[in-house]
Amino acid sequence: MDSPTMAQNTFSVIEKEINQWWKVMVEEEMSSAIDLEKKIAIEKNRYHEDIPSITVICDGGWSKRSHKHSYNALGGVAVIIGAETKKILHIGIRNKYCYICNRCNSLGLTPKDHECFKNWTESSQSMESDIIVEGFLKANDFGVRYMHFIADGDSSIHAQIMQRVPVWGKLVQKMECANHITKCLRGNLENLVNENPSYKGKGKLCKRTRIRIVSAVRCSIRRRSSEINKTLAIKNLEHDIRNTTSHIYGDHTRCNEDFCKVKQTSDKNHSNEAQTDEIDNDDDDDNGDDDIFLQQSEMWTQGTSLQAQEQSRGSYMLCNSDLQSGMRRDLALLLNNVARKARSLIGNFTTNLAECWMHMRTKFDGGKMLNHCNRGSWHTRCYATALRFNKGPTWSPNVGSKLLNQHLVYILKSFMNSGNNVSTITIPPKTSVTYLKLTSSKLKKKKTTLQLCSEIWKDERKKRITASNFVKRNSKIKIAPLIKQLLYSTFKGNKTTRIGIKEEKVTITEYVNIKQKENIHTKVEQSGLVIDKHHKFLGGSPDGIVTENNAKGLIEIKNLVHDKNINLTQASMSVKNFCLEKISNNLKLKTNHNYYFQCQGLLNVCYLPWIDFVVRTLNPYDIHIERIYKDTILWQTKMIPKLTAFYHNALLPELVSPRYNKYPGIREPGIWYTEVPYLGSTSSQQTSGKVKTRRRKPLTVESDTEIDEAVVKTTSKVAKRSKRKCSGPKFVGREILHEWVEENNNRKWYKGRVISVIQNKDGDKDAVYEVLYEDCDEPYEIDHLLEDFTNSSLKLIDL
Numbered sequence: 001m002d003s004p005t006m007a008q009n010t011f012s013v014i015e016k017e018i019n020q021w022w023k024v025m026v027e028e029e030m031s032s033a034i035d036l037e038k039k040i041a042i043e044k045n046r047y048h049e050d051i052p053s054i055t056v057i058c059d060g061g062w063s064k065r066s067h068k069h070s071y072n073a074l075g076g077v078a079v080i081i082g083a084e085t086k087k088i089l090h091i092g093i094r095n096k097y098c099y100i101c102n103r104c105n106s107l108g109l110t111p112k113d114h115e116c117f118k119n120w121t122e123s124s125q126s127m128e129s130d131i132i133v134e135g136f137l138k139a140n141d142f143g144v145r146y147m148h149f150i151a152d153g154d155s156s157i158h159a160q161i162m163q164r165v166p167v168w169g170k171l172v173q174k175m176e177c178a179n180h181i182t183k184c185l186r187g188n189l190e191n192l193v194n195e196n197p198s199y200k201g202k203g204k205l206c207k208r209t210r211i212r213i214v215s216a217v218r219c220s221i222r223r224r225s226s227e228i229n230k231t232l233a234i235k236n237l238e239h240d241i242r243n244t245t246s247h248i249y250g251d252h253t254r255c256n257e258d259f260c261k262v263k264q265t266s267d268k269n270h271s272n273e274a275q276t277d278e279i280d281n282d283d284d285d286d287n288g289d290d291d292i293f294l295q296q297s298e299m300w301t302q303g304t305s306l307q308a309q310e311q312s313r314g315s316y317m318l319c320n321s322d323l324q325s326g327m328r329r330d331l332a333l334l335l336n337n338v339a340r341k342a343r344s345l346i347g348n349f350t351t352n353l354a355e356c357w358m359h360m361r362t363k364f365d366g367g368k369m370l371n372h373c374n375r376g377s378w379h380t381r382c383y384a385t386a387l388r389f390n391k392g393p394t395w396s397p398n399v400g401s402k403l404l405n406q407h408l409v410y411i412l413k414s415f416m417n418s419g420n421n422v423s424t425i426t427i428p429p430k431t432s433v434t435y436l437k438l439t440s441s442k443l444k445k446k447k448t449t450l451q452l453c454s455e456i457w458k459d460e461r462k463k464r465i466t467a468s469n470f471v472k473r474n475s476k477i478k479i480a481p482l483i484k485q486l487l488y489s490t491f492k493g494n495k496t497t498r499i500g501i502k503e504e505k506v507t508i509t510e511y512v513n514i515k516q517k518e519n520i521h522t523k524v525e526q527s528g529l530v531i532d533k534h535h536k537f538l539g540g541s542p543d544g545i546v547t548e549n550n551a552k553g554l555i556e557i558k559n560l561v562h563d564k565n566i567n568l569t570q571a572s573m574s575v576k577n578f579c580l581e582k583i584s585n586n587l588k589l590k591t592n593h594n595y596y597f598q599c600q601g602l603l604n605v606c607y608l609p610w611i612d613f614v615v616r617t618l619n620p621y622d623i624h625i626e627r628i629y630k631d632t633i634l635w636q637t638k639m640i641p642k643l644t645a646f647y648h649n650a651l652l653p654e655l656v657s658p659r660y661n662k663y664p665g666i667r668e669p670g671i672w673y674t675e676v677p678y679l680g681s682t683s684s685q686q687t688s689g690k691v692k693t694r695r696r697k698p699l700t701v702e703s704d705t706e707i708d709e710a711v712v713k714t715t716s717k718v719a720k721r722s723k724r725k726c727s728g729p730k731f732v733g734r735e736i737l738h739e740w741v742e743e744n745n746n747r748k749w750y751k752g753r754v755i756s757v758i759q760n761k762d763g764d765k766d767a768v769y770e771v772l773y774e775d776c777d778e779p780y781e782i783d784h785l786l787e788d789f790t791n792s793s794l795k796l797i798d799l
Helices: 008-043 098-106 126-140 154-164 180-193 207-226 230-242 244-248 265-279 293-302 308-309 324-339 352-364 377-391 395-414 441-447 455-460 480-488 493-502 502-515 567-574 592-608 632-656 683-690 709-721 787-788
Strands: 051-062 074-081 088-095 144-151 172-176 418-427 429-436 521-524 538-540 543-548 551-560 580-581 586-589 611-616 621-629 735-741 745-761 768-773 780-782 794-796
Touching: 008 051, 008 074, 008 088, 008 098, 008 126, 008 377, 008 395, 051 126, 074 126, 074 377, 088 126, 088 352, 098 735, 126 621, 144 154, 154 794, 180 207, 180 324, 207 308, 207 324, 230 244, 230 324, 230 580, 244 324, 265 567, 293 308, 293 586, 377 395, 377 611, 395 580, 418 502, 418 586, 455 551, 480 632, 493 502, 502 521, 502 551, 521 567, 538 543, 551 592, 567 580, 567 621, 586 621, 586 683, 586 780, 592 611, 592 621, 735 787, 787 794
Parallel strands: 051 144, 144 172, 551 611
Antiparallel strands: 051 074, 074 088, 418 429, 521 543, 543 551, 580 586, 611 621, 735 745, 735 794, 745 768, 768 780
């Protein structure tokens, strides 16, 4: 399909991140499973030296198939599963290879610092026992003991537990897996026939006879496990296993009546039917199938069904004379080895749960056909299988949702200095995130009072929107550059910022002196980062907290540095986008300037009624002090909705899952804030205090002189002949005077600035622009600038 694929480096980074997430999730799942097993053990009064005793199932596997001869896999894994909860209590992973270390060793270089997944140097066969012992040792940390464990016939695990687990390891009892015992018996019978070809043939140790022997042993284990008297049941089980050869070959004199159907007189007809049914099929078909995979599959499945087990209790057309002396001796040796384990087999326990987990794992690692042991991919797949086993088929969405919640909580906790009171809010898309309320804001302020000199202050500001960033923002403009500036900026200051910070204390001293001349006792205290009580993602760092006649407020200082030798009044009239404007011979902070929104943000975040906005310049010296009061309506109706939308739709996704310097880059949410102000909106009336119900200037003919139709036709023809394609005037970034018709039909000119073009291209007839007028807080969408310019109702004043 020639579809582009993910780069290997990108895949490795993502896989590594997922590995860490899944590892944490697996540890949490195992911890909760152990707690549940402990609770069940206490309820059932299972203790060992006053410590809850748990029965577990243990098994291990490798990253590649051994085929019973090549035990050289690079990776191994083993699990401990609770018998009651049927969930994984411990998982251990071993890896004998690291790509980076091996590469450097082959080149004779020293490996650089990296996450090395090589954690095993011994043989692959010893991986399983080491992992199981590790799980038993960790049981002490959870206040439990694994006093009984179910495992296969590998005796090294039990020996290692008894040797390496202190205090209680020597008392651990092993219970054999009944399926594995019969599986090993079948394998030994196959080896016996292969070593002794004379045992083959009809009436001897043919394939069907071997299956009957295994079925009889498995049936005896299953039936004896249901008996109440366990001591007698163990004795009868041992007898049944040893007597299997005589039973199969027709000697029923020593058979137990509750097992052998021949000795049950009520079932004689059934025995005769069994003889008739089986006589025609008693052939040796050892070489009947050349498919080795089919042979292996049938070897472990034939004779395991309940029907086959029940049929093994009957009689067949075999007689005791068919047994050779050597055959009887060899069979007795194999069956005696099984009979000696009757005590550990009486429970009819199996490791089916562990085998089920191993089967699931093969689906994650490609059926043991691919090598995933180079860079930790083997670990990741084992963790995924553990989550699938413990959480069920719906593990993926459940784990994904929980991981997102935990990741968000981790991020939010890291910049909220959390307390104990918990409240829940909803963050799109339908993700429940737990916020912990800030109960120690004073501590936060103390830690961040030094602001730029405090690393905590820098880290905390990066994870939230602060008042200095409460600026006007068009929701249709791409946000990737802004996100990059907020989260990943490496700006550490320049000449202007250094002078501003240096002169801040001097400005505060001058501010206090001016207040004292006005007979106002004023005190300014330093302030650190303040977090909004209701919106934890908002914060602000005022330049100081002002105490004035027992009334508290804030102070925000702007030390301006410029090359022009002008004072503040001159700057307000000549410098574009200057923060101050002259109204009635007084300088005022523009209500549509970013500094105004910063002041309102600080007031509402800090919950104080006023802030003194101080502007100071040194070339020449001039200072302006203006008191600004809190505008709750502006904060609640305009600033909070837009800030919340920006945080949830633009900033939070990058905080949760960063895509900076990754393909395809920082997410673009599109139009992240849908509310667009329009002419005549109530919000504009509330903010500006002026009536904005304007109308476009109608296109009318001022003169009453009649125009000759012929002239019009001639003119249109000439225009048509001389028509040529040319671009219209450009409006973006221009200062304009725009004429509007007010509500009372009076015409009024408004000064403004064209911010951007929203639709089509700048200069097109049908272009839609964003225009910010001086008496408005939000820009308007205008689709008739070119027409008004043509009709002389719009003028460009920055020429």
